[in-house]
Amino acid sequence: ASLSASNFDLRTYWTTLIGEINQKLDEAIPVKYPAGIYEAMRYSVLAQGAKRASPVMCVAACELLGGDRLAAFPTACALEMVHGASLIHDDLPCMDDDPVRRGKPSNHTVYGADMAILAGDALFPLGFQHIVSHTPPHLVPPPTLLRVVAEIARTVGSTGMAAGQYVDLEGGPFPASFAQEKKFGAMGECSAVCGGLLGGATEDELEVLRRYGRAVGMLYQVVDDMRDDEEKTKKKKKNYAAFFGAERATEMAEELKEKAKKELHVFDKYGGDAVAPLYSFVDYAAHRHFLLNI
Amino acid sequence: KSSSSSSFSSFDFMSYIIRKAESVNKALDSAVPLREPLKIHEAMRYSLLAGGKRVRPVLCIAACELVGGEETQAMPAACAVEMIHTMSLIHDDLPCMDNDDLRRGKPTNHKVYGEDVAVLAGDALLSFAFEHLASATSSEVSPVRVVRAVGELAKAIGSEGLVAGQVVDISSEGLDLNDVGLEHLEYIHLHKTAALLEASAVLGGIVGGGSDDEIERLRKFARCIGLLFQVVDDILDVTKSSQELGKTAGKDLIADKLTYPKIMGLEKSREFAEKLNREAREQLLGFDSDKVAPLLALASYIANRQN
DSSP, X not given: OOGGGTTXXXXXXXXXXXXXXXXXXXXXXXXXXXXXXXXXXXXXXXXXXXXXXXXXXXXXXXHHTTOOHHHHHHHHHHHHHXXXXXXXXXXXXXXXXXXXXXTEEOHHHHXXXXXXXXHHHHHHHHHHHHHHHHSOTTXXXXXXXXHHHHHHHHHHSTTTXXXXXXXXXXXXXXXXXXXXXXXXXXXHHHHHHHHHHHXXXXXXXXXXXXXXXXXXHHHXXXXXXXXXXXXXXXXXXXXXXXXXXXXXXXXHHHHHXXXXXXXXXXXXXXXXXXXXXXXXXXXXXXXXXXXXXX | OOHHHHHHHTOOHHHHHHHHHHHHHHHHHHHSOOOSSHHHHHHHHHHHTSOOOOHHHHHHHHHHHHTTOOHHHHHHHHHHHHHHHHHHHHHHHSTTTTOOSEETTEEOHHHHHOHHHHHHHHHHHHHHHHHHHHHHSOTTSOHHHHHHHHHHHHHHHSTTTHHHHXXXXXXXXXXXXXXXXXXXXXXXXXXXXXXXXXXXXXXXXXHTTOOHHHHHHHHHHHHHHHHHHHHHHHHHHHHSOHHHHTSOTTHHHHTTOOOHHHXXXXXXXXXXXXXXXXXXXHTTTTSOHHHHXXXXXXXXXXXXXXX
């Protein structure tokens, strides 16, 4: 672990933030008429035990640059909504046909495929609506909000996560890592960049956060793939460990970890405490050295 | 008769809508280029560029011009509402939803590209609508206004808008007419049909620089013509033959769908249509008579169409 992370208690930082984010998500999706759709949306977004990695990274990047975390919370929640929407659609019978997500029946298993489609279709716009209606105007200028909206939209769209899911399902002339990079790297990249935008990062800093977030997002997934049991590995068509073998996957994890940390060096000037959350994020993605009790 | 209705008579609506639809088609074609992964982008373009009357984007542009804006200011918003409309049709046609094989005489998206790609193409069009609105709108439009437009569009299509209408519609199938009333039917149409028309007009008003009062009048106008569209549709279904409609007449009766004639009778439905048309026109009083012509003509077109 790096020196700067030694005094930093990631577990407290993370669990405190998760509590706040869960509360804000709960408030953001109240049950109204017609209740069925709100229940389906809440079922996936407020699932117990969610680690909220994207929202936490977004807040951490914003705070690193001296931004107020209140500026980042609405976008942090939006990331979870659009990510939730993507996962609901990925699980559908006509897609991955996954009856289970995080140990619970997937959305369509509980609410039916029609409601699952609509719950996803409602969560995407709710994310954008939440950003523009809840971000404190005195903390974030309108042009920045528009960049955040465009960044998230591009990330989930036809050249981002939707492209990753497509290649995962149908293959094509793409490198083996394409689907993983698009599906997991893209979300990490987007979370870090949005936090940076909201914290007032320079263009150079945004590029660093982009590379950092991408590396951490992929690292998280490579390690997940290695930890998956054999049974699950067989089901997934593109799995680092299954595709490259355990040895190569371990090497890739090490490379991604080094790359992510190297990127962060430019931020050391902001002080150890400011950059510690982002360093410790890398260690967590690589080693899962504590278990979150939530 | 007011001066605005005399300018309507001299206004050639068909050539107006054709001209505007052409610029919208051009803008849509270049907004969604073919790139990797090719199949998703082909699927997006297949449905987006399949024709259609482009009523929503034309309404958006006409609303922008009504409050003094230029077509170029409204074009990204106009494209965004059409992307959303297309996306909702693609998802609506899926086997787990309405299960339709044909749309405008062509095989539906999932018939050509498969269900998985159809879901993804819809999702991609949804998110691209926001990306396009947020990043392609002219710098002449203040970012505060674009932010407001993003919020309006999002609200209109989510669980308070389009999706709410679809959910209530799905859960109404097979319900007894005595159990649901006019309010229920109106809820479905206001959300399923009127919400996106409303957003189209409101977005045009916002990016065109309209005042709050002007934007609210455009909102009411679009809600009225949205509902009007549905009432007229229901009336045509019972009064016209399949040949005249170009689709199966009486389909709503057979499918046991809720319609205005079924709930309030044919005569009352016609009166209601007239009332909506009148209310829509009232919202436009006081605007410049030349600029208001396209919107008045649109209302008449919707009220008087025969198929």
